[in-house]
Amino acid sequence: MIILGIETSCDETAAAVVETSEKEEVLVRSNIVSSQVKLHAKRGGVVPNLAAREHLKNIIPVIEASLKEAGVPPQQVDVIAVTQGPGLIPALLIGVNTAKTLSYVWKKPLLGIHHIEGHIYANFIGENLKSEILSRVLGTKQEEIKFPVLCLVVSGGHTQLVFMKEHLSYEIIGETQDDAAGEAFDKVARILGLGYPGGPRISIQADEFKKRNTASTITLPRPMINTSDLNFSFSGLKTAVLYLTKKNIRKMRQKKFIQEVSHEFQQSVIDVLVSKTIRATKEYAPKTVMLAGGVSANKELRAQFERAIKEHTPHARCVMLAAQYSGDNAAMIATAGAYRWQHMNEKQRKSYYNSWKNLQADANLILPS
Ligand code: KG4
Ligand code: ZN
Numbered sequence: 001m002i003i004l005g006i007e008t009s010c011d012e013t014a015a016a017v018v019e020t021s022e023k024e025e026v027l028v029r030s031n032i033v034s035s036q037v038k039l040h041a042k043r044g045g046v047v048p049n050l051a052a053r054e055h056l057k058n059i060i061p062v063i064e065a066s067l068k069e070a071g072v073p074p075q076q077v078d079v080i081a082v083t084q085g086p087g088l089i090p091a092l093l094i095g096v097n098t099a100k101t102l103s104y105v106w107k108k109p110l111l112g113i114h115h116i117e118g119h120i121y122a123n124f125i126g127e128n129l130k131s132e133i134l135s136r137v138l139g140t141k142q143e144e145i146k147f148p149v150l151c152l153v154v155s156g157g158h159t160q161l162v163f164m165k166e167h168l169s170y171e172i173i174g175e176t177q178d179d180a181a182g183e184a185f186d187k188v189a190r191i192l193g194l195g196y197p198g199g200p201r202i203s204i205q206a207d208e209f210k211k212r213n214t215a216s217t218i219t220l221p222r223p224m225i226n227t228s229d230l231n232f233s234f235s236g237l238k239t240a241v242l243y244l245t246k247k248n249i250r251k252m253r254q255k256k257f258i259q260e261v262s263h264e265f266q267q268s269v270i271d272v273l274v275s276k277t278i279r280a281t282k283e284y285a286p287k288t289v290m291l292a293g294g295v296s297a298n299k300e301l302r303a304q305f306e307r308a309i310k311e312h313t314p315h316a317r318c319v320m321l322a323a324q325y326s327g328d329n330a331a332m333i334a335t336a337g338a339y340r341w342q343h344m345n346e347k348q349r350k351s352y353y354n355s356w357k358n359l360q361a362d363a364n365l366i367l368p369s
Contacts, residue, residue: 081337174230
């Protein structure tokens, strides 16, 4: 089965073609992402109406390129999956309305996908096992990921611990009370004069400090690390960085100071994320633990998360997604669409041929339970 995925919830215009194999493994045939980062960097963050204008300009060429690269003509597409929400409404509308038009003209079923469901299903992409021989030796992602699953979702808009008893079922067992982890990275990067997007830039600065192999002289708080719940808070940490920089205005010109603050800030976020995930594994006893969302591209987070799961939860296995699918992309949306389609009966499937009539972009879409 062939699924065309479309994603325009924020500042990436993305389209991808995935194919499900006989073993229900999802293979990526093309994954095109046209990033608007340069445009928004000048303004220090994403401007929704500008994002929408760029999506409008890019959406058709990006979809065309994804079909061409996959070698798939429109008539071979079985299902279209599009990000329905949450996200910036002017941006979402471009993807949703394009998908609705294609669904109507091509007479293909259309699925609206929750953006976070997409991020979670990036873990089920089996591209790294593309070779048939390799996949026979290693098994498929389907076999590797055993339920129940615990997923730490860390993106620009969300920080959530999501518990999944089975496919497509989500229970949010912890979440941020204020800023998301990615948002904190972006805001702290702005305070430190590193620009947008903050996450990758802070990570580079933190690496420079690590290379020096000296102990940190700065200590930032680890908010909520000892609370008995599974929630997070990052806004106080950002304020702590702001006060620290105000107290050290002269040092702000020194590269070494910026590197040290970046390192301590990143470590504080990682400590809290890892510690709450371990706490959740004790309460919920998952068989698989995973990461998802843009912040999961962070090298240190990936390494420390994997190490901590191995050390503290011998009964759970950590499955790490390929970093190329951490940030916003359409392969993850198509993959979630593939699993949704696989779990439907014929009658349900039929109804989606008409969903172009009423599918609505929803900036505040709730993750289905
Ligand atoms: O999932 P995503 O691409 O978009 C949303 O759904 O929000 O996540 C974007 C977020 C941004 O806040 C960005 O700064 C952060 O992910 N990010 C990172 C890294 N790469 C992207 N944060 C920390 N380290 C990184 N390497
Ligand atoms: Zn995202």
